[in-house]
Amino acid sequence: MTDRAVMLVTGTSRGIGLGIAEYFVERGYTVCGCSRSAGTLDSPHYRHTVLDVADEPAVRAWIAAVARDLGRIDVAVCNAGIVGSSLMLSVTPTKTWDEFATTHMRGVFLVCREVSKVMVRQRGGRIVNLSSPAVAWHMPGAAAYAATKAGIEEMTRVLAAELAPAGVTCNVVRPGLVLTGTARALGGDRAASMLDRQTIRREVTIEEICHVIEFFAAPASTAITGQTLSMCLIG
């Protein structure tokens, strides 16, 4: 048990997920993170579990253990994702499609399913899922990535409708471009092209993303559900 609010975050070994974990640990949360590799955040208020979010038994066991050990889950942030593949859909291998669908959609589905059972029983909670501006860009080469991120957005809206009677809110953050190490690997030209598609043509910081998550998680946000908040982009 803990007197700190409990936040679950997926994909916390690096990049945006690590930044989210650091930010909320500093703001008084106990953060329970996971990733396929070892944890990199050293804090008495952070606990890491090595798992693949698409591994059903592992996700079930992880969320059950957090709920049992800490007594509740106040906020869940589904951040884990993969980038890569700039292939036109016509030549995208099925294996590539399956990788995106597995990590993005199956992973978010499993975490949301298990965490929703906890939150329904505690009659409250916040689910915040991370999407991508690629959903609105229609960029050639991003079919698998963007389609599976769009799927997360609709899954979140349906879940919001299902869980509203239990006092659980579900929302989406669609960040602007963040050049994490993985995103940088796509190349400078691609990054410049992405920035050109944004209304506010700059990268967003991880702290700015955390600010939006904090807004959805705030006690005063109980009436906000099923929303997608786009950063750096109108609409």
Place this chain on the structure above:
Amino acid sequence: MKRDEALELMREILEGLRRSGLAEAGDPLGAETVLIGAGAALDSVGFVTFIAELEDRLSAGRREPVELILTDVWQFNRDDPFLSAGVLADYCAQEVAGRS
């Protein structure tokens, strides 16, 4: 676990939900009690709570957690969902049989 034990467990859970105000008062749960479908004893959130609690109780003390996969329940028609307590009890008994 036998069917009657599963029904007794479900009866306890439903009564617990009623005491907590999470389900409306009604007759004690029996094999004919409707869990999904017309005249169901629970609303959708109540049903999720009921199933999550049932999974936890069935899993307690076992090496592997028990997951209730509703589409595997005999007689569960996904096009016109209907589930009675008796049918779910049969499924629970079958799922738990042989588990340690």
